[in-house]
Amino acid sequence: MTSYTELGLVNTKELFKKAVSGGYAIPAYNFNNMEQLQAIIQACVETKSPVVLQVSSGARKYANQNILKNMARGAVEYARELGYDIPIALHLDHGNSFELCKDCIESGFSSVMIDGSHLPYDENVELTRRVCEFAHSQKDYVTVEGELGVLAGVEDDVSSEHTHYTEPGEVIDFVSKTKVDSLAISIGTSHGRTKFKPEQCTRDANGVLIPPPLRFDILEEIEKKIPGFPIVLHGASSVPMEYVRMIEQFGGHLKDSVGIPEEQLRKAAKSAVCKINIDSDGRLAMTALIRKVLAEDPEEFDPRKILGPSRDELKKLYMHKNLNVLGSAGQA
Numbered sequence: 346m347t348s349y350t351e352l353g354l355v356n357t358k359e360l361f362k363k364a365v366s367g368g369y370a371i372p373a374y375n376f377n378n379m380e381q382l383q384a385i386i387q388a389c390v391e392t393k394s395p396v397v398l399q400v401s402s403g404a405r406k407y408a409n410q411n412i413l414k415n416m417a418r419g420a421v422e423y424a425r426e427l428g429y430d431i432p433i434a435l436h437l438d439h440g441n442s443f444e445l446c447k448d449c450i451e452s453g454f455s456s457v458m459i460d461g462s463h464l465p466y467d468e469n470v471e472l473t474r475r476v477c478e479f480a481h482s483q484k485d486y487v488t489v490e491g492e493l494g495v496l497a498g499v500e501d502d503v504s505s506e507h508t509h510y511t512e513p514g515e516v517i518d519f520v521s522k523t524k525v526d527s528l529a530i531s532i533g534t535s536h537g538r539t540k541f542k543p544e545q546c547t548r549d550a551n552g553v554l555i556p557p558p559l560r561f562d563i564l565e566e567i568e569k570k571i572p573g574f575p576i577v578l579h580g581a582s583s584v585p586m587e588y589v590r591m592i593e594q595f596g597g598h599l600k601d602s603v604g605i606p607e608e609q610l611r612k613a614a615k616s617a618v619c620k621i622n623i624d625s626d627g628r629l630a631m632t633a634l635i636r637k638v639l640a641e642d643p644e645e646f647d648p649r650k651i652l653g654p655s656r657d658e659l660k661k662l663y664m665h666k667n668l669n670v671l672g673s674a675g676q677a
């Protein structure tokens with residue numbers, strides 16, 4: 346049994362309060378390996394941004410939970426060594442059962458998501474309420490994110506073919522019955538790198554897909570129902586075409602890639618949206634640079650020389666997100 350305070354981590358309570366009143370969003374970046382974690386910490390220290398380190402159940406299977414826990418501890422010490430003690434939360438992304446959430450809480454997570462969004466409403470309420478009751482009764486308060494509405498797309502163990510927008514009429518009841526600390530909503534973001542089908546989009550002069558806009562009307566209605574309550578956006582990668590093109594230039598095939606334009610995320614971050622999840626953009630940046638290195642230097646076989654440039658690109662990408670999209674730079 347490890348409490349997150351022993352690892353030097355914080356829960357998301359204060360982070361979200363400041364983000365909502367300050368008109369910015371905290372970055373939530375997923376990690377599975379050392380290079381990703383180094384890039385996240387370097388980027389957030391250099392931009393003085395708080396950060397939520399996200400671990401999916403897929404990441405736990407890939408990297409092992411003990412290793413991930415100690416990587417999070419290492420991340421805290423690494424940030425201090427780099428010279429700036431940024432607040433770092435360790436968060437379970439898309440927890441799908443009470444047991445998984447409990448397990449993570451007992452192994453040092455400061456925050457968990459319980460995703461009952463695919464369940465009938467009453468069952469989502471009951472599952473989320475149970476996780477909150479357990480998380481909030483720990484010696485060190487663990488924060489919980491719930492979800493109402495379903496995002497389309499595929500991400501690790503989560504997938505859904507269709508979007509179900511969050512029903513604003515349900516949010517007051519859900520938040521008061523469950524006692525969640527934050528709420529993930531569905532307003533048109535989507536998991537993965539093909540966020541919309543081509544027939545849902547228009548195309549610009551170069552044939553690049555232009556996605557339909559996010560449903561800011563639903564976000565506004567939700568904000569009216571629960572003013573100042575922390576809102577979370579999942580599936581908020583922008584799928585930069587420069588990376589898609591680089592991947593295709595060096596042998597990859599990523600047909601019909603389309604993401605959420607950064608201006609729309611910037612607008613959302615200025616509202617009650619206080620945490621924005623970005624995973625696919627990081628995957629694209631790393632894959633692009635790995636392909637480039639391998640294609641340009643066929644004799645290279647040192648993993649450090651192959652992964653190093655992708656780590657540097659990932660850092661650059663995350664600095665850009667903190668500075669220009671989320672507005673979290675300078676807030677730590």
Ligand SMILES: [Zn+2]
Pocket residue numbers: 439500536579580622
């Ligand atoms: Zn998600």
